[in-house]
Amino acid sequence: MATVLLLAGVGCVHERYDARAAAESYARALEGDWKKGEGWVVGGGTPAWHAFYDDLSNRQAKARDIKAALAGAPEAPALLLEYAQGQWRVIDAAPATALQTAADAVVLRLLQATEEGDFQTAWTLLSLSLRARYTPARLKEDFQNEPKSQERLGRIKAAAQQPWQATAAGAERVLGEGKSVKLVREGDAWRVAAIE
Numbered sequence: 001m002a003t004v005l006l007l008a009g010v011g012c013v014h015e016r017y018d019a020r021a022a023a024e025s026y027a028r029a030l031e032g033d034w035k036k037g038e039g040w041v042v043g044g045g046t047p048a049w050h051a052f053y054d055d056l057s058n059r060q061a062k063a064r065d066i067k068a069a070l071a072g073a074p075e076a077p078a079l080l081l082e083y084a085q086g087q088w089r090v091i092d093a094a095p096a097t098a099l100q101t102a103a104d105a106v107v108l109r110l111l112q113a114t115e116e117g118d119f120q121t122a123w124t125l126l127s128l129s130l131r132a133r134y135t136p137a138r139l140k141e142d143f144q145n146e147p148k149s150q151e152r153l154g155r156i157k158a159a160a161q162q163p164w165q166a167t168a169a170g171a172e173r174v175l176g177e178g179k180s181v182k183l184v185r186e187g188d189a190w191r192v193a194a195i196e
Contacts, residue, residue, distance in 0.1 A: 048099035
C-alpha cells in the first residue's frame with residue numbers, strides 16, 4: 001500500500017499520473033452523478049460520506065478544492081491519495097470531520113436538555129424507534145427513576161474526546177466498559193439511537 005500527497009510541482013511519474021487521474025475522476029463525480037464518487041474514495045460511501053455530500057455546496061466545495069490542488073494552487077488544501085489493490089483512491093477526511101461535528105452537536109444538545117429537565121427537546125433528539133416507545137413525560141420519568149441514567153450521562157461526558165466511528169447504521173462512540181452511544185441518520189438530521 002502506498003500513499004501520495006499531491007501538491008504543487010509533483011512530477012508526472014506514471015504512478016503519480018494514475019493518482020492524478022483518480023483525483024480528477026473523483027472531482028468530476030462530485031460535480032455530476034456524485035454517488036458514483038464513492039467508488040473513488042477510500043472506505044467507500046459510508047453513511048457520513050453520503051450525509052456530507054448530500055449537500056450540493058459540500059460537493060461543489062470539495063470538487064473546487066481537488067481541482068485547485070491538482071492545479072498547484074498554493075492556498076489549496078492538500079490532496080491525499082492511497083494506492084491499494086492496484087488502484088488509487090482519494091482519502092477524503094471531510095465527511096469524517098463533518099460527522100464528528102454533527103454527532104457532537106446532537107449529543108451535546110441531549111446532555112444539555114436532560115440536565116435542564118427539558119425532556120421535550122431531549123425526546124426530539126431520539127431516533128424514530130425510540131420516540132415511538134417514549135413520550136417526553138415517560139422519558140422524564142425514566143430518567144428520574146432509573147438510577148443508572150446519571151451514570152450513563154456521565155460516561156457520555158467522560159468520552160467526549162473519543163472519535164466517532166462511522167457504522168453501517170450511522171455512527172458510534174465507544175464510552176468504555178463495553179458501552180457506547182449510537183446515532184442514526186434520519187432525513188437530514190442525526191438522532192440518538194442507543195446509549196448502552
